Amino acid sequence: MRTRDCKHICDESSPGIGEAGKTGEWRNSFPMIDQERCTPSRQNKPACFLCWLYCPEAVISKTVPVQINLEYCKGCGICSQVCPVQAITMINEEELHPEEDTQKS
Amino acid sequence: MIAAYPITPQTPLTEKLSEFVEGGELNAEYVAVESEHSALTVCTSASMAGARTFTASSAHGLAYMHEMLHWAAGARLPVVLACVNRAIGAPWNILNDQQDSISQRDTGWIQIYARNNQEILDSVLQAYKIAETVYVPVMVCYDGYVLSHAEMPVAVPSQEDVDKFLPSYQPHTILDPANPKNYNLVTLADPRVNTEGVLCHGYMELRYLLQEALQNSGEVIIRVGQEFAELFGRSYANMFWEDRLADADIVIVAMGSLAMEATVAADMLRVKGHKAGVLGMRVFRPFPKADLLKALKKSRLIVVFDKNISYGSEGATCSEIKSALYGSGVNAVIRNFIVGLGGRDVKAREMADAVTKSLPLLKEGFLNSEYPEWICYI
Ligand code: SF4
Ligand code: SF4
Numbered sequence: 041m042r043t044r045d046c047k048h049i050c051d052e053s054s055p056g057i058g059e060a061g062k063t064g065e066w067r068n069s070f071p072m073i074d075q076e077r078c079t080p081s082r083q084n085k086p087a088c089f090l091c092w093l094y095c096p097e098a099v100i101s102k103t104v105p106v107q108i109n110l111e112y113c114k115g116c117g118i119c120s121q122v123c124p125v126q127a128i129t130m131i132n133e134e135e136l137h138p139e140e141d142t143q144k145s
Numbered sequence: 146m147i148a149a150y151p152i153t154p155q156t157p158l159t160e161k162l163s164e165f166v167e168g169g170e171l172n173a174e175y176v177a178v179e180s181e182h183s184a185l186t187v188c189t190s191a192s193m194a195g196a197r198t199f200t201a202s203s204a205h206g207l208a209y210m211h212e213m214l215h216w217a218a219g220a221r222l223p224v225v226l227a228c229v230n231r232a233i234g235a236p237w238n239i240l241n242d243q244q245d246s247i248s249q250r251d252t253g254w255i256q257i258y259a260r261n262n263q264e265i266l267d268s269v270l271q272a273y274k275i276a277e278t279v280y281v282p283v284m285v286c287y288d289g290y291v292l293s294h295a296e297m298p299v300a301v302p303s304q305e306d307v308d309k310f311l312p313s314y315q316p317h318t319i320l321d322p323a324n325p326k327n328y329n330l331v332t333l334a335d336p337r338v339n340t341e342g343v344l345c346h347g348y349m350e351l352r353y354l355l356q357e358a359l360q361n362s363g364e365v366i367i368r369v370g371q372e373f374a375e376l377f378g379r380s381y382a383n384m385f386w387e388d389r390l391a392d393a394d395i396v397i398v399a400m401g402s403l404a405m406e407a408t409v410a411a412d413m414l415r416v417k418g419h420k421a422g423v424l425g426m427r428v429f430r431p432f433p434k435a436d437l438l439k440a441l442k443k444s445r446l447i448v449v450f451d452k453n454i455s456y457g458s459e460g461a462t463c464s465e466i467k468s469a470l471y472g473s474g475v476n477a478v479i480r481n482f483i484v485g486l487g488g489r490d491v492k493a494r495e496m497a498d499a500v501t502k503s504l505p506l507l508k509e510g511f512l513n514s515e516y517p518e519w520i521c522y523i
Contacts, residue, residue: 043336043346049280049317049354050221053327056340060331 058112063097067115069130071108077127081105091119091128146196148176148187152206153239154289155229159201181206185213185224192222193328197273197314200224203289204231204245211249214282218253218355220329221317223276223283225269226254230401230452231289232487240488241289243401247429247453247461249284253355255362256430258401259287260386262297267379270302274311274369279362281355288402288452290488302377310376359431366428384433386425389415390440393422395500396477398449400426400462403485407450409493414500421500426462434469441470444477446507448500451517452485459517478506481517495520 053059064070075081079088084104092100099109100119108119120128147166149159165171174196178184181202188198202210207228217224228246232238246256255275259265265287272283287293302310318328336347346354363384370381388408390396395414399407404425414421424440441447451460458464463481470477480503485491499520 041344043344043350046339046343046345048346049351049358050219051327051329051332051346051351052318053330053339053345054341055325055327059327059337059340061333061335061337 062111064109064111064113064115067113067133069115069117069132070110070113070136071115071117071119071128072131073106073108074127074129075105077125078106078123079125079127088124090122090124094118094122146174146176146188146191146198147200148178148184148191148198149200149202150178150181150184150206152181152203154231154241154293155201155203155206155227157293158227158229162199181209182213185210185217185226188224188226189213189217189220189222192217192224192316193220193318194320195314195316197277198222198224199226201227201229203229204233204239207245207249208233211252214249214252214254216329217282219351221280221355221358223273223280223314225272225276226282226284227265227269228284228286229289229293230286238487239289241291242452242486242488243286243288244453244486246284246286247455250430250461253281253359254430255279255281255283255359255366255428257283257285257366257428258426259285259292260402260405260425260427262292262295263299263379265292266299266301267373267377267381270307270311271366271369271373271381273314274372275362275366277314278365278369279358280317281358281362286401291402300377300379306376310372363428363431363433363436366431381427384428384436385440386423386427387440388423388425390422390424390443392443393420394443394445395419395421395504396424396441396444396447397421397496397500398424398426398447398462398466399496400429401452403450403452403491406491406493407496410496410500413493413497417501419500419504429462429465432465432469437466437469438473438475441466441475441477444475446500446503447477447479448496448503449479449481450484450491450496450499451481452483452491454483454486454517463517478503480506483517483519483521486521489521491520 092102099113101107117130151159166175176187184200188200192198230243232242257268268285276283332348339345374380397407407423411421411423449463459481482499
């Protein structure tokens with residue numbers, strides 16, 4: 041299949057998740073939640089959700105436990121900054137996938 | 146829908162249009178904006194909402210539109226823009242040359258140049274038909290003051306005939322709250338599969354399609370010119386105007402009103418026994434390489450007059466002619482003269498003299514690699 045088959049002559053899409061592509065691919069660090077510290081998980085009830093409120097990409101769920109969709113998380117680190125109990129740590133992608141990075145360079 | 150910001154020498158045009166709208170003679174929305182950038186933004190938005198749009202500008206105003214010129218072409222919106230050609234500062238100058246529209250050459254617009262007032266009107270009507278067929282915006286350029294503030298008898302076609310010629314605008318995409326769509330969002334390097342599972346263009350494929358549309362638009366331009374001739378009796382079934390090219394071995398190339406002046410220069414050269422002809426560029430984008438080759442086959446000396454310059458190189462028309470002839474077997478001597486910048490008068494006699502001055506080069510085996518000459522007092 042070639043892109044001509046889409047029949048668009050300018051960029052066109054329908055509102056939906058992921059229409060701009062997998063924007064998480066740009067990230068160089070990602071957030072990791074320590075569920076043992078995170079308030080909703082610890083209390084096993086909806087609470088806090090400050091990270092959900094502040095995430096500019098709307099990729100954090102307002103659920104118990106809190107989950108982050110890493111396909112679209114851009115790695116800005118705002119969630120880890122606003123978490124009042126320091127439950128979110130930003131992890132460098134290179135540390136996690138050193139072999140991939142060597143291939144890139 | 147008209148959105149325009151007044152700038153000399155385009156001002157009489159916007160004044161008249163706003164009068165027509167205000168007086169109820171023209172059934173259009175006239176949006177008064179605070180800048181040229183906004184003028185074209187209003188046009189692109191209205192075009193996406195399904196309206197036929199028009200704007201006009203000159204020089205600094207057109208430069209201020211630059212970003213949105215790219216946008217209109219990339220979004221494939223058939224906006225029509227009249228560029229009343231004027232010199233760009235510094236220093237300030239309100240008079241004519243073609244540096245303004247030539248500076249917008251690479252924005253993806255079709256560019257048509259008019260030689261006289263009748264051609265301005267006729268070209269605007271054709272511009273809509275061309276733009277709305279190939280979905281590429283069209284710029285109709287005409288020389289400031291030389292044409293903009295000059296009068297000549299012009300045949301104004303009737304509304305019925307124009308309606309026969311130009312069907313209503315069919316947008317290729319339309320903003321509609323009942324069927325929400327995103328247009329021209331972030332489009333990354335690689336193609337992507339959309340939410341419906343269809344593989345969609347990346348940035349590069351969309352830009353390829355724009356180039357393809359311009360490459361193929363020549364045929365449409367000629368066809369529309371023929372249709373225009375059938376209805377109105379004035380033929381535009383050509384990408385450039387030919388004057389006595391059939392037997393000419395000396396060809397003068399000029400664009401816009403200068404192409405009219407060039408025919409007078411050719412008369413003068415003919416009186417002296419030279420076989421001179423004129424090639425008047427009408428469509429500069431797409432550049433009609435193949436047709437041009439045929440028209441220039443007999444030429445031995447091509448003298449190109451440019452009212453613009455790509456600084457550090459040469460006049461834009463000259464570069465195009467050289468590139469069209471490369472490898473074609475036409476080994477004509479090509480001479481480039483920069484003329485008429487900032488409204489400097491260009492006389493037919495000066496053009497004829499420039500050709501005469503270039504004649505000895507035919508014997509000297511002159512290489513077409515020099516910088517242009519300027520007709521000025523330096
Ligand atoms: S790093 Fe930024 S984008 Fe990713 S989840 Fe946290 S706030 Fe959202
Ligand atoms: S801000 Fe911290 S504690 Fe609050 S929900 Fe998010 S991760 Fe849990």
